[in-house]
Amino acid sequence: MKITSGLMNICATIIAFSFSLNVFAISPADIKKGEYLARVGDCVSCHTAPHGKDFAGGLPMLTPVGAIYTTNITPDPETGIGKYTESDFAKALRRGVAKDGHHLYPAMPYPSYAKVSDTDIHYLYLYFKHGVKPVRQANKASEIPWPLNYRFPLAIWNAFFLDKETYKPDPDKDANWNRGAYLVQGLGHCGACHTPRGLAFQEKGLTHESGKFLSGETLEGWSATNLRDDHNTGLGRWSESDIVVYLKSGANQHSSAFGTMTPVINNSTEGMTLEDLTGMSSYLKTIKGSDDKGQKPYKYDPSATLAQFKEPAKHPGAKLYQQYCAACHSQNGQGVAPYLSPLAGNPAVMDPDPSSLINVILNGSPQLKPQGVAAPYNMPKFRHILNDTEVAQLVTFMQKGWNHNLDATDAKQVAKIRKMPPSAH
């Protein structure tokens, strides 16, 4: 008996000791590091349903083959990831494979997260294990129909499109640039929206070595603009500090965030350190564009547009603009940056795909809230005020206006976007 109780004592001491060691190993500072990285990765924007609990999942994501729902990533052991070990967690993040072995759809940007370092994975794991409140909320099944809902082909997909290498710093570049490249390609997963996708829904390039990387794509009725160095449609006219100001506050002298970029600002980039944002902008500015596919470099000239306002009967687009838009965005298209977005020369207006322009007129824009303070001037929605023809006239007015000279938009394009649900974000 004595021996047994002695053994038990020893066992208890060992358990208590290892438990206290465990507690020691998880420092609040490390959890904080993970929290910051989760912010950089903007996990919360997709893994939270509208008005839902943080990280409990349930947000519908529209894919070409049907809606899928984001999952519960709180540490609840039954419905969340509470039973995940660190290596399970790493496998889900970087390989797209859940603990039970099923393959995640690549709407989860694991091809980007594959670049994330082991250290950062460790901090993220600590945060999701110990820093996030568990929420019991079962995951919703996808609406992808049979037989497309079989997940085994995703293993083949991964063989083609998943690069398993973590980020390798470029020795020819400085630490600032490398930090930026690591964040843009990896946790920041900018390419998930801004890189064109191929037939298999794969991003057509995961680093700047591909000419397609970050060259713009349309998802869920929003055109995520070109982030390469193109003068008209990309970031060619933006300085590094313009990019930092935009990511920190949601607006700068060229443009304001709208649509699905708004939660990215609110939940992610506004809280990033200036060092990280400076790295990202330094990296982005080195990605060469494709000279706007032959367009002439844009030069601001409002004269022809201002003349249209004098003869509103002949120019229905100008008349509508005067009535609904000019009070904020001005006849000269310059708005009052950074509070009221300029339209003249704005790359989002000069985007060859008018989806965002149509969408933002129909549905307005979610509230920007950098540093927790609501931006004072929000874009209202006009879907109940303007019909498809009127929206098309307005969009065309802006596409031609202020010397943009772009192609016109027709009412059919507006009708298509009107039918789509306004983004659930």
Add this chain to the structure above:
Amino acid sequence: MATLNINGTTHQVDAPDDMPLLWVIRDIIGLTGTKFGCGIAQCGACTVHIDGQAARSCVLPISAIGDKKITTIEAVGETSAGKSIQKAWLDLEVMQCGYCQSGQIMSACSLLGQHPHPNDEQIDTAMAGNICRCGTYPRIRAAIKVAAKEGA
């Protein structure tokens, strides 16, 4: 600290750059003739003049004004267009509840500044952004025409 010229008087205003002019006019300066309606430039109740041009003060950050001259409903009667518009408004008894009317008058005065004899199309375009819940539009149009005639 911003310096604003309102109705010919210079005001030093301690307000953030992004504060809408309407807030400054009503809450800081105390000129309450200009009304808050929608706050998103869709109703016209807050219309003032910036260098004689109609502008919606609810969406105008004060940083955008610089040294331009602001005129509100309290002082527009001192301009010739303002005088004839206000007289026509009284003569035709345009107002009903009156809430939108300072904005209507400011837009009408700005219109006469640009087109001393506006046609219906020009009236429609200039006044389309001013909404009247009481439906005084026919009298507004008639009063603008009277003011244009008498002002000539």
